[in-house]
Structures are given as structure tokens and as C-alpha cells.
Amino acid sequence: MSALQVLAPEGVPAITSSTELAAVLVPVLANLVWPDGSIGIDAGDVVVLSSKVVSKAEGRLVRADDREDAIDSESVRVVASRENADGSRLRIVENRQGIVMAAAGVDSSNTHAGTILLLPVDPDDSARRLRRGLAARLGGVRPGVILTDSAGRPWRSGVTDLAIGAAGITVLDDLRGTPDDAGRPLETTVVAVADEIAAAADLLKRPTGGRPLAVVRGMAHVVTQEDGPGARGLNRTGPDDMFALGSREAYERGREGLPLHD
Amino acid sequence: MSALQVLAPEGVPAITSSTELAAVLVPVLANLVWPDGSIGIDAGDVVVLSSKVVSKAEGRLVRADDREDAIDSESVRVVASRENADGSRLRIVENRQGIVMAAAGVDSSNTHAGTILLLPVDPDDSARRLRRGLAARLGGVRPGVILTDSAGRPWRSGVTDLAIGAAGITVLDDLRGTPDDAGRPLETTVVAVADEIAAAADLLKRPTGGRPLAVVRGMAHVVTQEDGPGARGLNRTGPDDMFALGSREAYERGREGLPLHD
Numbered sequence: 363m364s365a366l367q368v369l370a371p372e373g374v375p376a377i378t379s380s381t382e383l384a385a386v387l388v389p390v391l392a393n394l395v396w397p398d399g400s401i402g403i404d405a406g407d408v409v410v411l412s413s414k415v416v417s418k419a420e421g422r423l424v425r426a427d428d429r430e431d432a433i434d435s436e437s438v439r440v441v442a443s444r445e446n447a448d449g450s451r452l453r454i455v456e457n458r459q460g461i462v463m464a465a466a467g468v469d470s471s472n473t474h475a476g477t478i479l480l481l482p483v484d485p486d487d488s489a490r491r492l493r494r495g496l497a498a499r500l501g502g503v504r505p506g507v508i509l510t511d512s513a514g515r516p517w518r519s520g521v522t523d524l525a526i527g528a529a530g531i532t533v534l535d536d537l538r539g540t541p542d543d544a545g546r547p548l549e550t551t552v553v554a555v556a557d558e559i560a561a562a563a564d565l566l567k568r569p570t571g572g573r574p575l576a577v578v579r580g581m582a583h584v585v586t587q588e589d590g591p592g593a594r595g596l597n598r599t600g601p602d603d604m605f606a607l608g609s610r611e612a613y614e615r616g617r618e619g620l621p622l623h624d
Numbered sequence: 625m626s627a628l629q630v631l632a633p634e635g636v637p638a639i640t641s642s643t644e645l646a647a648v649l650v651p652v653l654a655n656l657v658w659p660d661g662s663i664g665i666d667a668g669d670v671v672v673l674s675s676k677v678v679s680k681a682e683g684r685l686v687r688a689d690d691r692e693d694a695i696d697s698e699s700v701r702v703v704a705s706r707e708n709a710d711g712s713r714l715r716i717v718e719n720r721q722g723i724v725m726a727a728a729g730v731d732s733s734n735t736h737a738g739t740i741l742l743l744p745v746d747p748d749d750s751a752r753r754l755r756r757g758l759a760a761r762l763g764g765v766r767p768g769v770i771l772t773d774s775a776g777r778p779w780r781s782g783v784t785d786l787a788i789g790a791a792g793i794t795v796l797d798d799l800r801g802t803p804d805d806a807g808r809p810l811e812t813t814v815v816a817v818a819d820e821i822a823a824a825a826d827l828l829k830r831p832t833g834g835r836p837l838a839v840v841r842g843m844a845h846v847v848t849q850e851d852g853p854g855a856r857g858l859n860r861t862g863p864d865d866m867f868a869l870g871s872r873e874a875y876e877r878g879r880e881g882l883p884l885h886d
Binding site: 363364365366367368369370371372394395396397398399442444454456461462471512515516517518519520521522523524533534535551552553554555557558559561562564565566573580581595596597598599603604605606607608609610611612613614615616617618619622 | 625626627628629630631632633634656657658659660661704706716718723724733774777778779780781782783784785786795796797813814815816817819820821823824826827828835842843857858859860861865866867868869870871872873874875876877878879880881884
């Protein structure tokens, strides 16, 4: 019987740009009490942390008045945009991290009044540094690390958490070639396992109240010794992208006789 | 400390159109051994089952030769399509269940040679019937039920599992109005909790090998006495949809002087 356990400890202190993340997380991790009675953290566990906390530790705060400029400078490409009922503008963009998301991931909640939060500059690098910091304080135990952000999705209501940074995680679990129950190889099943771990962790994490952290136990088969290439490999854009532009944007380019892509 | 436990029992028997699902699942559920040592299933647990198994129990098999016709008849609207390198056609459609997915969810793996599997006609109704069947055999214990399918996503590599049917589950967890850490109400955080539970369960479920089932414990706050409206509420299409058509399709309509939408 396969089992997964997820814990979201309370009491992670408020994070500021003077916080060393690994230093504040290690005492919390060391005191985890698992449903099966075991204590602490193991090498096969996955530490899942909201990227907002990482942004705060990295000082990625800017003035709220500069929100639109911040979205501009965090974006490499506008995919779609729309005027909201209140006159504000919703922009779906590809951001510098290679992720397509609303407002480039610029976040106005959970920050001090008058400030907004940008995503970490390189979330995979942030994950690697956090993993190194944890290992240094845990006697060489190297859990996997996933940094998350929540994002909306075309055609589905509500947000789910995604893995935007990762270290020591096989982010895509490739089941192709595994025989199916009729003995034929599975053809198309590559599972975005890092995104599914992020989603599982989000069931317990909360955007508020000192619970930006969850630890997942039972996925040791996707935790690797090497840090690996990280979550950037989960991004899929480029010439094959059937939704490289929003419907309205693509339609207007056709009407104006422009090529679909520049 | 919040905790989640997920179990994926082995030994779910092969399902055919003569199987009564609740009857074969109840002995498996009754024998669950949780990491904390408890046994069996509780009212606050969520039973997560691959919809493939439900399709088999409902006899939703058709001849593989009829695959393209089957996709046609399962679709209400083509969103985007593309020729694959092997000459086959990838079609992203809105299906009769209201879900936008590739090939309308018609699946060629894990079926007997020469056959393919359609999604359940009404997955929410299937979930409700399964829940009733479980409760009748579990002395009135009514766990939540989620039926899943895997789907690709724009801009992300790999597939993740989604909730395509649900009974007794608050599929969207509305956190709007909850104060954030700075004391301001969260504005946009509606979490697709049923999709996140589906993703968590998929970390242990497997498309092969008698493991189409997982049970999630620790989410009792989203398990409801009433069956509720189900997973259909997770679908988001209509006039507000910024990706109602693929880029190429929208572009061609503009070039041809057609309106964006019929």
C-alpha cells in the first residue's frame, strides 16, 4: 500500500529581507511530528515553500504605485490582455522566469501596505540555494525543494499551485514505455509530478497565518542527489504552442493582415 | 500542525461492465491501514478514483476504428487542432461534460486491444451514484468522491490529474475576504481544491497495475453531507474565455473577415 504524508507546520516566522531562510526553517523542520510518529525530516522528503516567502527574503518588494511598470519589466511577452469591469487591466504574460501567468506573478496580497512582491529572479537558483542551506544545517540531509506560486488556468475555475522552482526533484515523471494493463506501452503519459506535489502541499499551506511551508513524505523516488535542471523544464512555449496568443489578440492580427507571430 | 495522509491500495480488481464499483471498492477501503495505524475509511475521507475505471463499469467502450467519430460525437466545440508529425490530428475540444481537453478525453490506453474508452456520460452523476453505493455498504459513512482524468495544459509540460466528477466535495474553496498577513482581505484567492486533491491522489495512483484508487484523509472541511453541484462548476468557458479558440484558429477567422465567435 503506497502512502503519502503531508505536514504543514505552523509558526514559520515572518520573513524579511534580512532573514536567512534555511536558518529559520530548519528548527521548524526538525520538529515535524509525522502521523506515523516519526520526527523531523529525511533525505527523501520534499520541502515545499511558497515563493512569496522567498521573494521577501530576497527583497523583491517594490512600491505598489509602480505595479504596472513592474509587470512590464517582469514580462518578456504579452499573451493576452483584457479590461476588467473596474477599469484595471488583466494581462496574461510570459515572464522572465519563462512562466505564462497573470500579471507576471506580481502579487499585491500579503505584503505591507503600499508594496507589492515580485517573483524570485531565478526560482530554480533560489531552490538550489535553499537546499544547500538546509543540507548544511541538517548534517548533509538533502531533501528535495519545490518553490510554488498559485496560478489560474484556461478553461478551469480557481487557482492551483504550480512548481516554479525546484532542486533535487525529477519534475517530469516519464511513464512512456511502461506497459499498460493490456500490455501495450503507454504513449503519452509524462506526469508533471512537481506540479502535483505543489498542489498536494497547497491543500495544507495557506496564503496567510504563518503556514507558507509544507513537507511531503512518500515521493523519495523523485528526489535526486543532484539538484538537476529545476522547474524551468515545466514551461512549454514556442512554435508548437497552440495558445501562444489569446483568441482576441490572434484574431486582430489576422484582421490586420499581420503574421500570427512576429 | 495540519496533516494530510494519502493511501493508494493495491489489489483493486479489473473492472468490466458487469462490475458494481461500490461492491468491489468497499472491501479494499475497509482494509486501508493508515500511517497513524488507524484502519478503514471515515466520513471525512475523500475517495479518489480514476474515471477510466468508472467508464469501464459503465460500458463506455467503443471500437478503436471509430476513434475519430467518437471524438466528434463526444465534442460540442473544437477549440484548436493541429496535425501531428505522424499525420494524426490533435484536437483540443470542449466535450459534452463541459471540459476542454485533448481528444475529448477519449482514451486508447489501458483498454483491450481494438477498443477505446469514452469518459463517463455524466461524471458528477457517476460520483453521486458511487457515493450512494459506498454509503449503503459502509453503514451510512459518506466519504467524499472525486473522479479524475489526466489532462495536458497550455504552457506547461506534462499532464496532471483533474477532478472531472465530484460528490460531497466543495470543489472551489473560496478564501476571498479572509484577511491576509497585512490585515487586508484576500481578493482573488479561490482555490480549485478538488483539482488539487485529484493531483495529490495521482502522486500514488498509477494508470496501470490495479492502482486506480487513492483515499485522501485530512480534508474533512471540504467534505459535505449534501452531494452538491459537483465538478462541473470547475469548468470555465463562455464569453469571458480569453482562450476560447487556439491562436491559429482565431487568426484564420480574422484573416477571413469572420467574427471571432459564431
